[in-house]
Amino acid sequence: MALTREQMAQRVAQELKDGFYVNLGIGIPTLVANYVPEGIDVMLQSENGLLGMGRFPTEDEVDPDMINAGKQTVTARPGAAIFDSAESFAMIRGGHVDLTVLGAFEVDQEGNIASWMVPGKLIKGMGGAMDLVAGAENIICTMTHASKHGESKLLEKCTLPLTGAGCINRVLTDLAYLEIENGSFILKERAPGVSVEEIVEKTAGKLIVPDHVPEMTFD
């Protein structure tokens, strides 16, 4: 069975380590915050200028001056810091964020990522995505393995305009967890009940399949 969005978030959360500063993108990455393992403390960075994003506010706590990068009202947790946008992106571009999780339309075997623009469709902008992929050392890209029409999103070469070049080395899809190394995807784990054959079939880029590909485990 392909992973649900919640399961994808849960799997990504297993990569969190105590003391990590983490930037979570919109969509599935946002859900990761709900699955931080017990005993682990992470500080969430929101690129509009908040390090230490807390929970959503109660009705009484809502404050128009307190939002996240998705423009939702939020709170700051104890230990949070607030700063301007240049400072925020200095952290990101300077490689200070320990883990970045973001979505994509396509990723290719060279670690290129396309996530912001589909030519011919309305272009809304890249926001902070280009800064995040260029600045982070440690990125997990979350996406469905193939489109609704069954076309692979893990490609030999991205077809859409890039968000960043050669910057992705870990991908979690609804079918598999993969790493990218020396121009190949390497199949590391598969979703429970998903066969290696299905993953091979739905991966258009070069894929290395080790002898043993374990199933993901969830607590």
Next chain:
Amino acid sequence: MSGFDKRVYSYEEAMAGIESGMTLVAGGFGLCGIPENLIAEVKRRGVKDLTVISNNCGVDGFGLGVLLEDKQIKRFYASYVGENALFEQQMLNEEIEVILTPQGTLAEKMRAGGAGIPAFYTATGYGTPIGEGKEVREFNGRHYILEEAFHADFAIVKGWKADRYGNVVYRDTAQNFNPLAATCGKVTVVEVEEIVEPGELRPDQIHTPGIYVDRIIQGTFEKRIEKRTVREG
């Protein structure tokens, strides 16, 4: 003393000197921390052919979105323009030129403009459409593109508190691009919720020192919320 008194008492005075064809940089992220009354004054004046630099273009009917109603904006630098139907329409009709700029690059271009740095290299955008036509240089085996600083005729900024010297503090995430915008305008106008007596703001807590600020005005703010998200509790 009066040479340092930056206070003005009407929005007309606050935006005196703005003309058609000028470049305007505005603080704010989404609708958070936007200089909403200064924007309204720009609309009231009907100046046209503006080049506007801001992370977003407000929403229909609020924030910078109001400047679209009378087609006052010719060119717009932003990182994200997704929440505004009128903007989309003018973009598709090519009535407005949009230069999408990565958010960190946008912030840094403002900072550089204010700091006398004409251009800077960044890895952001290398190998993407944003890097096309820009100078590329390699440092320590990595590629970087050259991005040029912003300079604006007017900077419009929303602060929380200021004193008459133009020292400004911002509140929570309403800070965002505001202190950066404040540095790169030839004329920097800051509207705040409260003007306090000199000395009330701790010198070591000032976000924008008064040297960057030309005019200060106290206003009242709607502070519209774009995405009210709450939890039970």
